[in-house]
Amino acid sequence: MILRVSVGLVYAFLLLPLVIVVLAAFNAGNYFTFPPQGFSLKWFANFFQRREFMQALWLSTELAFWTAVASTVIGTAAAIPLVRGRFRGRDLLNAFVTSPLLLPQILTGVALLQFYTLLKMQASYGALLIGHIVVTTPYVIRTVTATLTHFDLALEEAAQSLGAHPVRAFFEITLGVIKPGVVAGAIFAFAISFDNFTLSLFLTSAKLTPLPIELFAYLKYSFDPTAAAVSAFAIGVALVLVLGIARFMGLEEFTGF
């Protein structure tokens, strides 16, 4: 009983700020008070009418899309030898490819900023995209690894003994079986890129601002609920993406429990 109540309270703590942001987005007043002052969509209208927010939204979507595509291809390819290969230094390589996950992103951001500046390629679209691919690929490797370890190698061998070329056997059999992990990895990569703030902050300019950076800049100077509408929109996107992961991979498999 005590456990259930305390668990309930902690869930409430986790969800409270998100719920408040969504309520504030639909609230008519300039300040969010309780009880709310009536329903309004004017903050959403404001969000969709402001050019800088629309440009930022488009940039974030495009960036997240290409990040997801690239990191899924690169990450899926890398996961295969990491699970199946038996070679010296595999554990070390495993630690190396997941290291961007463990190192605080501010450090990756600072290091990339200096690197790009010395190469005179700072604040370019390509530079930002590469940064995002570097930090999202380890997530893809993880989800693909999770499904690949369950895979029965005999299936692929059967296909090969029936005359299929190893490459064909991979594309027709293996990829079909590990698809849940690949798709979940792609969705997760999209989500991480779409919401990324820390890395982007160091790699953007006035002309190249993804949505989280635009929101941050907006919040530094004003407190009006347009920011809440932007946030509520992003929360909606996150929710759709979680449902996508649940549908393709199952959340228990995805989180490992």
Place this chain on the structure above:
Amino acid sequence: MTRGARVLLLGPYVLLLTVFFTVPLLLLLAISLSRQSFGQLEWTLTPQHYIHFFTDPYYLGVLADTLWLGAITTVVSLLLGYPLAYHLALTRSRWKPLLIVFILSPLLVGIVIRCYGWMILLADRGLINATLVQHGWLTTPLPLMYNKFGVTVALVHVFLPFMVLSLTGVLKRIEPQLIEASQTLGASPRRAFFEVTLPLSLPGILAGSLLVFSLAISSFVVPILVGGFKVHVLPMVVYEQMLSVFDWPFGAANAFVLLLISVALIAVYIKVTERALRGIV
């Protein structure tokens, strides 16, 4: 799998990581040892920026505050996260997927948005203070934001999911028979928890704590937005040196101090999680 296939499959990412991750980090080290005059870098091997950092009381204070905030965040996350993970590991409820969504959702919602949620709640004219003043329970608003209290609340909120994920993984692998056996042998549920479950979950506690601590000491969005630049932490100093002061070598030295702490924590983390997996399965 042939060597050629391996190289072909692993090559692209290893190459990408080497050029755009390892080399930049080595460059960071080189810059932290260089000198800057009139905006130009001179490639030297001087420890002067590290000496500056470790002899200036201001920066030592910042370092102490950073580690202190990280420690409090870790302890509170553990206290809140353990019951949650325990419940999640044992529950057979059909609502379990929904509970996982609740834990994952703050993770997938951008950090700026989560801070903004706390700003709406904790500000002087925010929801909590406005409600209290409106009802006449308070005359002046409580100082909930722009201080260490607000920063800690938001940091716990941001990093709690990582603690829960680390703990649940380990708790789930504890065999229920072990707990049943201890109870059959006469232990009360309370004693079974403290003498069987808790010791067996220690690797998860350690792994989760290391992860949360390492993330908390490198967070700068929370101190900037919820702390309003009033709570000074190491990553914020890095941010300011890099993007406002443009003192690259000193900023890089600050970043490298943070990096060394993180790498040390990560090394222990990898050791612990390996042992965690070997020890329980």
